[in-house]
Amino acid sequence: MTRWTPDPTFYPTPRDAAGAPAEQLAYVAAFDRTAQQPDAIAVIDTEPSSDTYGRVVGWTDLPHTGDELHHFGWNACSSALCPTAPHPHVERRYLIVPGLRSSRLYVIDTKDDPRAPRIVKEISPEEFGASGYSRPHTIHCGPDGIYVSALGNATDGGGPGGIAVLDHTTFDVRGKWEADRGDQFLAYDFWWHLTRDVLVTSEWGTPDMIEDGIDPELLLGRKYGHRLHFWDLTKRTLVQTVDLGDQYQMTLELRPAHDPTREYGFVGVVVSVEDLSASIWLWHRVNGEFAVTKVIDIAAEPAATEDLPPALQPFGAVPPLVTDIDLSVDDKFLYVSCWGTGELKQYDVSDPFHPVEVGSVHLGGIVRRTPHPSFPDERLAGGPQMVEVSRDGRRVYVTNSLYGSWDDQFYPDGVGAWLAKIDVAGTGGLTLDPRFFPHGDEFRGRRVHQTRLQGGDASSDSYCFPSA
């Protein structure tokens, strides 16, 4: 049923969204690597005055095992205010939660009891497969439906990967999004410049390239993705492809500017096979075409062979492994996860061509194993991985698992499970919140991946109206 006035969590402009009240709860995808127990959505209390602040206060087990929860998203967001097909009286209440390994999707209602989300619909792998795709990954609430990127085809674990569309209200699978995909074959993340009718996609690998772990032969053979694709959002056709160079393996997370009058965005590259560095690139328009420019380089750190997992011992160094990035709603700060070295970096990107590092926090890391200040005796495995930023930009949440089989290669003695909260100073600078660190047994043997904040966060909404 629709509302009489717009959902209060929808904001026409990024500036309005940055003034949103602080989140009371966070939802975290938790999965069992052994596929013995069901995966779950964990609910965390984020209200500082609460007695249960920083604790797991809700838990919704899924009915199956082996889904491997990963990314997820809201059924509706601020794009519902966009004037071409407005529908602002729907509610932001459902989490669309895909199983990356099982290709099953769940629709989970958070409205009736936000601390006990309830599964209201299940889309079977066969139903999702009708779109032609499998391994659903990223969810975005689009102007005309819910967009779901998927890594592989529906038949054999190969490509192409692409985007499927779900109906906004029934959540039925409507089908494949692309009308003409050109030579695009690998898929991973996607997002858009809504007011410019541009959709951007990035590349990882097909399911058979990733599901059993990172394949050194494929990596050194430069077979993982290294391109960005720019599409016409309304015609659903590929317009332009930009190649970063095949040494830049795995162009993953896409973070376009939230300001709808701007046409740039950031993409993280996991690793360069030439020197194990990671990098951040900026896409922007030059004379009508998109160009991509490297704006941040993060070097690998030398390490003793005996401190390294077998996969890295031939290299004698820890790669930073930039696996996620996130841009604050005001487009001022870019957060960069270095999952290998165990660091979250904060850059001031007010001038997107010249980022300035203004903050850093260490946690975990393949060699460092930095503990959380509140638990100084616990050497942490994993590193800051999925980053989520509150709408007002004051709080950053990081979880530590990357992807089941890849966790096992880089952290072979166990990646553990933790969620840290970092406070942001107004002009930049990061401080770990000593009171907020759910970890270990609190997650009941599951690993934790993406966090979504109640009412929306920096990576869930897009806006059709500029701030001023």
Add this chain to the structure above:
Amino acid sequence: MTWGQIAALAGLGAFHGLNPAMGWLFAVARGMQERSRRVLLTSLPPIALGHLASVAIVAAIVSATSSVVAANIVGIAGGTVLVAFGLWRLLSERHFRWAGMRLSNTQLTGWSFLMSSAHGAGLMLLPVLAATPVTSAHSGHMPPAGLDGTPLAALEGVAAAGIHTIAMFAAMALCAVLVYEFVGVTILRRAWFNVDRLWAAVMVGAGALTIALTA
């Protein structure tokens, strides 16, 4: 047309113009995107034109046929369609996507035509067009009765659509300029009343009224 009909047509036009989904918000978004009041203002005529086309088709058909066929049959059939369409709009939560954000003026007219048609904007004029001439047959409507059932009668329908669209344009322009220049889009969060639901209810009411007046 009687003065009552003209007032009703204009009133419904203003009602359509106020609905952000019918176009003024699109004009505001285009203006804000390009940071140009001129872009906002030049977006309004194509939107009004699309609305006019959508409404005029219904109005012309109704006016041209209302005396050829027995007027009350048109009224009852039209009223039934209206009630059904209104209920469908009320109960269905489906929404449409016609186009992206970057449209030429021609595309913008097309967008407006489709948006108005999907919302059944023309149908809402039925009670005014079909029912009133019958019930007010002696109250001296303007065109001579001899025109009924001729192609000229369709022109009366087009004139009705024109009156409706002028009012729609005025309301739309007022909203767009006020929000763009003074109020800001933040007001949408509180003031964007679910017009679609009200709209659907109005349709059901208008349909019932049409049937009641003509039967």
